[in-house]
Amino acid sequence: MDQLRETLKVHHLRTTTCREDVLSTFINKKNALSHGDLEGALGENYDRVTIYRTLKTFLEKGIIHKVLDDEGLRYALCSHSCSEEQHHHDHIHFKCVECGETNCLENLHIPAVQLPAGYHSENFNLLIQGTCPKCN
Amino acid sequence: MDQLRETLKVHHLRTTTCREDVLSTFINKKNALSHGDLEGALGENYDRVTIYRTLKTFLEKGIIHKVLDDEGLRYALCSHSCSEEQHHHDHIHFKCVECGETNCLENLHIPAVQLPAGYHSENFNLLIQGTCPKCN
DNA sequence: AATCAACTTGCAACAGAGTTGCAGAATATT
């Protein structure tokens, strides 16, 4: 619980109950969350707008990152190496078509892709859809 | 122009001017388009809703596919091999951070990714962001 | 512990994206 405050402090953010709750929700649930998920989890306590702003702030500070999906935007915790200045830019996410959960596959790396001449890449986002261990 | 009608016919869709226009816009512009792009291109002529429904229909028939993006959903023409029954499921898209254009890289294939035990993959969607030849 | 600037929150109002039901219009078929 003090770890939450610590994380916020590191990123020069004031500790508020909303930020602590959003952060701990990400830590507990582990998988990628949409704004709606968060609103469902703690919407009684906080205004919709506040949750939106919290997500925006966390994005800017590199605490979370966007997860691409064909159904809607989600967010997931960044691995430790991310910060405002230095953000690691390659993400692989797995979305289960059965249970709908999306998770980061932190350990995998995206294999090199040979881009056509003239293209210069800055970051990769790979979404793999299929079935996860729980649903197999 | 008859090719448009042919494409629609193959997918058991009636030829209407809206469908012809949407389809030819995809063919002419070549890059991925959002609903807003299409509305901008031919919005005077057709109702918002009709464009939404046309996109939905084309998606279902496998004429176009969704393109993931961190800013919003877009659509692009499927390569010839797609149909309602058989849809090829690996897509690589390149989004230029300068000009904002997103294009399919049809010729590339996504290298094999070693998934952890228990995961079973059905399709891949890779979004590469960077600068394109025009903006380099 | 009281003060104060800076930041954060909630509210209201708004803008945009996408959906649904229905009546009228267009299409393919006979």
Place this chain on the structure above:
DNA sequence: AATATTCTGCAACTCTGTTGCAAGTTGATT
């Protein structure tokens, strides 16, 4: 030309996300 089927436009609605502003909190200073 007549018909069943499908498509379109309209209106109304929901859901998602944003902005401005006043009131409330936070952290630092005294």
